[in-house]
Amino acid sequence: MKATVPVTVAGLKTACSQCNLVELCLPFGMSENELDRLDELVGARRKIKRQQNLYRAGDPFEAIYAIRAGSFKTDVLLEDGREQVTGFQMTGEILGLDGISTELHSCNAIALEDSEVCVIAYAKLEELSREVEGLQHQFHKVMSREIVRDHGVMMLLGSMRAEERLAAFLLNMSQRFTARGFSAAEFHLRMTREEIGSYLGLKLETVSRAFSRFQDEGFVAVQQKHIRILDSAGLKRLIQHQPCGR
Amino acid sequence: MKATVPVTVAGLKTACSQCNLVELCLPFGMSENELDRLDELVGARRKIKRQQNLYRAGDPFEAIYAIRAGSFKTDVLLEDGREQVTGFQMTGEILGLDGISTELHSCNAIALEDSEVCVIAYAKLEELSREVEGLQHQFHKVMSREIVRDHGVMMLLGSMRAEERLAAFLLNMSQRFTARGFSAAEFHLRMTREEIGSYLGLKLETVSRAFSRFQDEGFVAVQQKHIRILDSAGLKRLIQHQPCGR
DNA sequence: GGCTACCGTTGATCCACGTCAAACACACAA
DNA sequence: TTGTGTGTTTGACGTGGATCAACGGTAGCC
Incomplete structure (x- = not known):
C-alpha cells in the first residue's frame, strides 16, 4: 500500500x-x-x-x-x-x-x-x-x-481524594515526559484545568485549588500550564497516606 | 454447527x-x-x-x-x-x-x-x-x-451521581443476564453492597440508600441480593437528566 | 434448631468538593 | 493602545455522599 x-x-x-x-x-x-x-x-x-x-x-x-x-x-x-x-x-x-x-x-x-x-x-x-x-x-x-x-x-476515580488524584496525575505526566527524554521535574501541560478536571473526575476549580495548595506546601511551582516539580517524594507520600473519603 | x-x-x-x-x-x-x-x-x-x-x-x-x-x-x-x-x-x-x-x-x-x-x-x-x-x-x-x-x-466514576451510577450498573447487569438467556427483569446479584460500592466509587451505605430510593420510586423491587426491575425506562431516564455534581 | 458472623438498612451528623460569582492574566486582533 | 475572549485563581456558600452508630435480617455451621 x-x-x-x-x-x-x-x-x-x-x-x-x-x-x-x-x-x-x-x-x-x-x-x-x-x-x-x-x-x-x-x-x-x-x-x-x-x-x-x-x-x-x-x-x-x-x-x-x-x-x-x-x-x-x-x-x-x-x-x-x-x-x-x-x-x-x-x-x-x-x-x-x-x-x-x-x-x-x-x-x-x-x-x-x-x-x-x-x-x-x-x-x-x-x-x-x-x-x-x-x-x-x-x-x-x-x-x-x-x-x-x-x-x-x-482506582483514581473510585478510591482517591482530589489531591491524591492530582498528585498521581502529575507523577504520571512526569514519568512519561522522562520516558521521552524530557525533564522529569519541569514540563508544560497542554491541557486546560477543565480537561484535567474531567479526566480526574473533578471540577476545574478543585483542580486549581489543589495546584495552589501543592504550591503552598512546596511540592510544585505552578505558573499556568508550566509545572515544576520540587518534591516528587512528597507527592508520592500524599497518595498513600490519606484516608479515602469515598 | x-x-x-x-x-x-x-x-x-x-x-x-x-x-x-x-x-x-x-x-x-x-x-x-x-x-x-x-x-x-x-x-x-x-x-x-x-x-x-x-x-x-x-x-x-x-x-x-x-x-x-x-x-x-x-x-x-x-x-x-x-x-x-x-x-x-x-x-x-x-x-x-x-x-x-x-x-x-x-x-x-x-x-x-x-x-x-x-x-x-x-x-x-x-x-x-x-x-x-x-x-x-x-x-x-x-x-x-x-x-x-x-x-x-x-464515565460512570468521573461524571455521574450516585443514583445514576447504580442505575447504569443495574441496566448493565440486566443486559448481560439477557444476553445469557436469563430474565432481564429479575436476577440475583452475586456481589455484596460493598463490592458494588467499590466498583461504583461509592460507600456501601450510599449503595444501600440508592437501592431503597429506587424501591420507593417504584423502579425496582429489592430483596437483599435479589433484584426485580420494574421500570427500566425510568432507570434510563435517571441516567441522562440529572445535573452532574462533579 | 440455635449460635454467630456477616451483610444490609437506616438515621444523624460532618466535610470535601461542587456551585456561584468576581477578578485577574494572558493572547490576539482591530 | 484598547477590546474581546478564553483560561485561571480565589472566596463564600451549599450539598451529596461519607462517616459514625445502632439495629435487623440471613446464611453458614455446629
Whole structure:
C-alpha cells in the first residue's frame, strides 16, 4: 500500500525503522528484519491542527494511529453534554484501539496542539501481525497496557481524594515526559484545568485549588500550564497516606 | 454447527465447538473449520471455589481464562489497603488480559461463587491466532471491548451521581443476564453492597440508600441480593437528566 | 434448631468538593 | 493602545455522599 502512495523524501520519513520513537511505540522489541517489514505497514502520515478531531465517536474504524508529534485527549460524551476525558496521549502512544470492537470509534480523539500521526491501516496490521510474531506480541502488549492503565484510572476515580488524584496525575505526566527524554521535574501541560478536571473526575476549580495548595506546601511551582516539580517524594507520600473519603 | 462435530465424551467436556457459550466468548464469529482448530487451544478447566483467587496481582502471566460457569470480580489494591473493584465478570467473559502487558497479572480475580474456567495458554493462543484469522480478529475484539467498557466505567466514576451510577450498573447487569438467556427483569446479584460500592466509587451505605430510593420510586423491587426491575425506562431516564455534581 | 458472623438498612451528623460569582492574566486582533 | 475572549485563581456558600452508630435480617455451621 505504501508503494502505491507517491513517495519521495516525505515517504522515506515514515519508516518506523528510522523513527526515534521506536522504543515507545508499536515496533518496540522487534528485530531488525521485522522492523523492515513493519515499514510496509505505516501508510500515510496525517497532520492534525490543535483542537481538531483525529476521529469522532461513531466514525467507521479503519486504522489505528501512532502519535509522531504532539499530543491528544480522548473523551466520551453523554447525550446531556457531560464530557469524560478518558486519557491524554503523547508521542509514541497509540490511538484508536477502542474502534476494533465494534468497527466504529467509541470516543473522540482531539489534538491538544498541532500534531502528526502515523496512520496504520488496521486490516494490514492484522495481516502483518499474523506473519511477524514480534509485531503481534507487541500489539497485544499495547492493548493490554491500555487496559491496565484504565484500571489505574478507575482506582483514581473510585478510591482517591482530589489531591491524591492530582498528585498521581502529575507523577504520571512526569514519568512519561522522562520516558521521552524530557525533564522529569519541569514540563508544560497542554491541557486546560477543565480537561484535567474531567479526566480526574473533578471540577476545574478543585483542580486549581489543589495546584495552589501543592504550591503552598512546596511540592510544585505552578505558573499556568508550566509545572515544576520540587518534591516528587512528597507527592508520592500524599497518595498513600490519606484516608479515602469515598 | 454443533451437530457436525463428532466428539468423544472426554472431548465434549472441553470442546469450544460444543460449548453453548460460544457466541459470548472468544470463538464468536469463527467458521466451523476454525472452531475445530480452536479445540486444540483450550487445555484444562479449573474449578475455583467462592472467595478464592483465580490469580493475584503479581502472579506470572501464562494464560487467559474463559468463564464457563459462575462469576468473578477483579480488583486492584492500594498499599494502604484501599480496594478498587475494576469489574464483574460472568460466563463467557474473558479474564486475565491485564497480564499480557508486563507478563505479570496486575489485578486480582476472585470468584463470587463456585465457578469454573477454561484455561487458555497464552503462548498457544498467540500461535494459533497467527494461523486462524477469525481467532485473531475475535481476540482483538475482546481486548478492544474491554477498553471500551473501561471507558464507560470512567464515565460512570468521573461524571455521574450516585443514583445514576447504580442505575447504569443495574441496566448493565440486566443486559448481560439477557444476553445469557436469563430474565432481564429479575436476577440475583452475586456481589455484596460493598463490592458494588467499590466498583461504583461509592460507600456501601450510599449503595444501600440508592437501592431503597429506587424501591420507593417504584423502579425496582429489592430483596437483599435479589433484584426485580420494574421500570427500566425510568432507570434510563435517571441516567441522562440529572445535573452532574462533579 | 440455635449460635454467630456477616451483610444490609437506616438515621444523624460532618466535610470535601461542587456551585456561584468576581477578578485577574494572558493572547490576539482591530 | 484598547477590546474581546478564553483560561485561571480565589472566596463564600451549599450539598451529596461519607462517616459514625445502632439495629435487623440471613446464611453458614455446629
